[in-house]
């Protein structure tokens with residue numbers, strides 16, 4: 001199961017950016033900002049209450 005959907009977003013305009021994590025040269029297509037923040041995949045709180 002591949003449930004790792006880690007995305008990136010621009011630190012300037014907060015535009016969502018789809019990139020390969022392998023590619024290190026990431027530039028925002030919107031403002032050409034080079035400061036990209038890595039978004040955390042949504043953590044699911046799987047608490048088994050049994």
Ligand SMILES: [Zn+2]
Pocket residue numbers: 010011012013014015028029030031032033
């Ligand atoms: Zn931007």
